[in-house]
Amino acid sequence: MKRWIAFWNIVRKDMRTYYLKPPNVSWGIIFPLAWTGMFFIRSGSGPEKIATLLPGVVAVSILFGTTSMLAVTITFEKKSRSFERLLLAPIPFELLMLAKTGGAIVFGSANAFVPVIMAAFLTDLSGVAWHIFVPAVLLIAMASTFLGLFIAVAVSEVFEAQTFSNFFRFxxxxxxxxxxxxxxxxxxxxxxxxxxPLTYGVDVLHGTVHGTHHMSFALDLLILGAFCLVLFAASLWNIRRKWIY
Structure with missing residues (x-):
């Protein structure tokens, strides 16, 4: 029980310190809205085409929201040595890193639903398979977050992490x-x-929103989950190699 209390306190501290700051909250809303508006205006699409654009906007919002925030939080705390103090906490290292990435997962998942809410005012989304859509959003957010963690660990400055992130994102x-x-x-x-990993997330989102997908939902989600495990394990290995030992 004490471990989970520590886990919750770390997540709450990060949310209060980084993710719930007014600039980040506003950016988390404006960025998905900007992407949504850009795609809608560019295509000249009406309500009938929004379902085609929505999966892409959701995926991009998650990818940029999670990786951008991890680039700030992890590299900043490593540079200020506050991360080293966290390592002294009586909590397993794996649970500690899940706590450090928990805020980014929540932030990225929240980003995903900004264009969804916007689209709901413009078209009928009653046909969306929400029981698949929501787990897919969470897995995409986790995979993107662990990718951002892997990138952030590899550099020492925030601007380096952002630049390195673009090497993967674009x-x-x-x-x-x-x-x-x-x-x-x-x-x-x-x-x-x-x-x-985003390939399989996009395939699921396309399938849940407008029924066009190339693989089964189960296979897409299984591969996304495997990416999450591999990226998280690689990040832990890199942290132990570069920051602890």
């Missing part, structure tokens, strides 16, 4: 099936696309 956006189907990619890029 290719991921263009290769995961958001703008055009993976089938239309050059042959040598298709293996790269299927090596990206």
């Amino acid at each position: 290719p991921m956006i263009f290769l995961c099936g958001l703008f055009f189907p993976i089938a239309r990619l050059p042959v040598f890029l298709k293996p790269v696309a299927y090596a990206l």
Whole structure:
């Protein structure tokens, strides 16, 4: 019980210190709205096409929301040495890192529903398979957060983490099936696309919103879960190698 109390206190501290600050709250709302408006205006789409655009906007909002916040929180606390003080807490290291990433997962998941709420005023979303959509959002947020953690651990400055994040984020956006189907990619890029976690998240979101998906929901979610485990384990290994030992 004491471990979970410590877990909750770490998450609450991070939420209060970083994620619930007015600039971050406003950015978390404005960024998804800006992406949503940009896609809607660019395509000249009416309500009938919003379902086609919504999965991509949700995925991009999660990806940028989680990785951007982890780049700040982890690198800042490492530089200020407050992270080292946390390591002294009587809590397992794995649970500690889950607590440190919990705020980003919540923040990214909340970002995802800003365009959903906006779209709900413009079109009928009653056909969305919410029982699959919500777990997919959570898994995408977790995979993106652990990717952000892996990146943040690899650098020492916030600006380095943001730059390094873009090295992964922008290719991921263009290769995961958001703008055009993976089938239309050059042959040598298709293996790269299927090596990206966002590819499977986008496939689930497309399937739940408008019924177009290439793999079964169970397989997509299973692969997303595997990405979460691998990225989290790789981040823990990197933290132990670079920051502890």
